[in-house]
Amino acid sequence: MNGSFAIELENVTKVYLSREDEVQALEPISFRIHSGEFVSLVGSSGCGKSTVLSLAAGLIRPTTGVVRIMGKDVLAPSNRVGYMLQQDCLLDWRTVKDNITLGLEFRGLKTEKTESHARFLLGELGLAHTLKQFPSQLSGGMRQRVALVRTLAVQPDILLLDEPFSAVDYQNKLYLEELLTGVLKKSKVTALLVTHDLEEALALSDRILIMGNRPGRIRRTLEVPEELRSATPLKARGKPSFRPLFNELWKEMDR
Amino acid sequence: MKKWLETWLTRGAKSDAHARYLRRLRLTDGWVNVTRLGILALFVAVWEIGAEKGWIDPFLFSSPGRIWDLFLRMAADGGLFQDIGITVLETVIGFVLGTAAGTGLATLIWLFPFLSRVLDPYLVVLNSMPKVALGPLFIVTIGAGFGSVLAMGVAITVIITTLVIHSSFQSVDPNYLKLARALGANRRQLFCRIIFPACIPDMIAALKVNVGLAWVGVIVGEFLVSKNGLGHLIIYGFQVFNLTLVLLSLLIVAILATVMYQLVFHLEKRLLRHRQLE
Numbered sequence: 465m466n467g468s469f470a471i472e473l474e475n476v477t478k479v480y481l482s483r484e485d486e487v488q489a490l491e492p493i494s495f496r497i498h499s500g501e502f503v504s505l506v507g508s509s510g511c512g513k514s515t516v517l518s519l520a521a522g523l524i525r526p527t528t529g530v531v532r533i534m535g536k537d538v539l540a541p542s543n544r545v546g547y548m549l550q551q552d553c554l555l556d557w558r559t560v561k562d563n564i565t566l567g568l569e570f571r572g573l574k575t576e577k578t579e580s581h582a583r584f585l586l587g588e589l590g591l592a593h594t595l596k597q598f599p600s601q602l603s604g605g606m607r608q609r610v611a612l613v614r615t616l617a618v619q620p621d622i623l624l625l626d627e628p629f630s631a632v633d634y635q636n637k638l639y640l641e642e643l644l645t646g647v648l649k650k651s652k653v654t655a656l657l658v659t660h661d662l663e664e665a666l667a668l669s670d671r672i673l674i675m676g677n678r679p680g681r682i683r684r685t686l687e688v689p690e691e692l693r694s695a696t697p698l699k700a701r702g703k704p705s706f707r708p709l710f711n712e713l714w715k716e717m718d719r
Numbered sequence: 720m721k722k723w724l725e726t727w728l729t730r731g732a733k734s735d736a737h738a739r740y741l742r743r744l745r746l747t748d749g750w751v752n753v754t755r756l757g758i759l760a761l762f763v764a765v766w767e768i769g770a771e772k773g774w775i776d777p778f779l780f781s782s783p784g785r786i787w788d789l790f791l792r793m794a795a796d797g798g799l800f801q802d803i804g805i806t807v808l809e810t811v812i813g814f815v816l817g818t819a820a821g822t823g824l825a826t827l828i829w830l831f832p833f834l835s836r837v838l839d840p841y842l843v844v845l846n847s848m849p850k851v852a853l854g855p856l857f858i859v860t861i862g863a864g865f866g867s868v869l870a871m872g873v874a875i876t877v878i879i880t881t882l883v884i885h886s887s888f889q890s891v892d893p894n895y896l897k898l899a900r901a902l903g904a905n906r907r908q909l910f911c912r913i914i915f916p917a918c919i920p921d922m923i924a925a926l927k928v929n930v931g932l933a934w935v936g937v938i939v940g941e942f943l944v945s946k947n948g949l950g951h952l953i954i955y956g957f958q959v960f961n962l963t964l965v966l967l968s969l970l971i972v973a974i975l976a977t978v979m980y981q982l983v984f985h986l987e988k989r990l991l992r993h994r995q996l997e
């Protein structure tokens with residue numbers, strides 16, 4: 465892939481317009497994410513993290529600047545991108561089976577093969593038995609896993625995750641993190657994760673972008689050392705370099 | 720007998736404590752039903768005896784016996800069932816058509832937001848107008864008959880349905896729309912796969928309201944057109960001062976309306992059994 469980046473933002477700004485007001489959500493920001501890299505976006509509430517993700521997903525257009533996915537300008541949601549929201553947004557009236565193939569259906573990719581791949585992913589996350597159930601029969605953590613399967617079923621090259629595990633308890637969160645990194649390692653997917661959990665950011669990422677407030681900008685970039693990168697999220701939390709880095713991040717956020 | 724009652728009251732119990740719990744619950748249920756029937760029986764009895772003894776004027780308030788006699792007589796010559804059939808048909812077609820047309824209109828204005836803004840004040844005016852006042856217009860244009868009565872049933876339901884369903888379309892959780900767009904949905908898919916199914920509970924709620932409204936429209940329509948149907952029987956009974964006929968017709972309307980409401984209620988339970996109650 466002619467040396468291009470998976471995700472690239474170049475002098476991007478975003479101004480939200482309404483009848484009463486205009487809100488400058490982002491001042492010119494630029495960053496690049498390599499193919500296969502796992503990058504986290506942290507920052508205080510309202511600093512524009514979701515805005516950055518929506519821009520990368522092609523859900524909104526930048527006011528100025530360019531957004532590129534795999535070297536191509538983003539004009540509309542791309543087939544190569546999977547987006548996971550904070551809410552699981554499962555459709556209550558569809559079974560788990562029909563929920564996980566929703567993306568395939570929309571993109572006209574629903575075939576025997578892709579469907580069985582989706583079922584395979586469901587099995588990987590330990591939910592094979594829920595195939596015929598309805599979302600209302602599942603627990604919060606299970607719903608979140610189904611939502612993850614739905615995102616992965618379209619076999620995206622790039623994953624955009626907006627606080628995907630904020631609604632689940634700590635234990636489930638650790639479990640989901642393990643599952644996620646397990647799946648990503650196998651398929652060499654690029655990931656951009658928005659989180660307010662600094663531990664999560666450190667445990668999962670190769671790099672952390674710290675955003676500042678009003679208007680949103682990138683205040684600092686933190687490279688995560690190899691020791692943490694190569695360990696699984698659970699093990700990384702126990703490494704000696706984890707705590708000092710966590711404290712550094714925390715201080716940076718506090719400013 | 721006592722033993723039999725005991726086993727019936729505690730059927731399906733998982734343990735002794737559960738049996739005692741079920742027994743208490745079912746005894747209350749039983750008493751509620753007995754009291755209900757008792758009130759009804761008492762009412763009918765007082766009415767009948769009152770008319771017999773001249774406490775109330777049977778000419779004005781009739782009596783259960785007279786109503787029953789009239790029912791048997793009219794049932795025997797079959798004319799009653801024709802009237803019932805026609806009113807039920809008008810009502811069912813009225814509320815189904817009204818709900819369907821309302822949903823269709825709501826879809827149309829969802830498709831064209833500009834149209835929705837343009838039409839908004841007109842819809843509000845039409846909605847605040849008492850639709851039964853349109854009766855004479857329908858009779859002049861469609862003619863005094865089945866069509867006019869039906870038009871009344873539809874007119875009374877269609878605008879409110881349009882407004883309710885359109886606002887329901889618009890209040891679908893924006894996160895669902897975001898998700899669908901990110902998953903690659905086009906506008907058609909967005910509507911057919913997300914917005915429409917998400918609003919089915921509201922459509923059924925509209926259907927429930929419309930059952931009641933359509934009865935109003937159809938009965939008033941039959942008052943005006945006055946050819947056949949239960950509304951016609953009521954107005955006819957009133958004109959010849961046959962209050963027994965009026966009361967019989969009212970009773971039948973009450974029973975039919977309840978049955979229809981229950982049918983829609985069961986439809987709702989069937990269609991929505993998998994949805995989470997918010």
Ligand SMILES: Nc1ncnc2c1ncn2[C@@H]1O[C@H](COP(=O)(O)OP(=O)(O)OP(=O)(O)O)[C@@H](O)[C@H]1O
Nearest residue numbers: 480481487488489508509510511512513514515516
């Ligand atoms: N649709 C919108 N219209 C107007 N203003 C908006 C809109 N979406 C976001 N904003 C504003 O843009 C800024 C950034 O919002 P954004 O949702 O990106 O923040 P965030 O970092 O994701 O916050 P949080 O951590 O709370 O999710 C906020 O000040 C917000 O008020």
Ligand SMILES: [Mg+2]
Nearest residue numbers: 513514515626
């Ligand atoms: Mg956000």
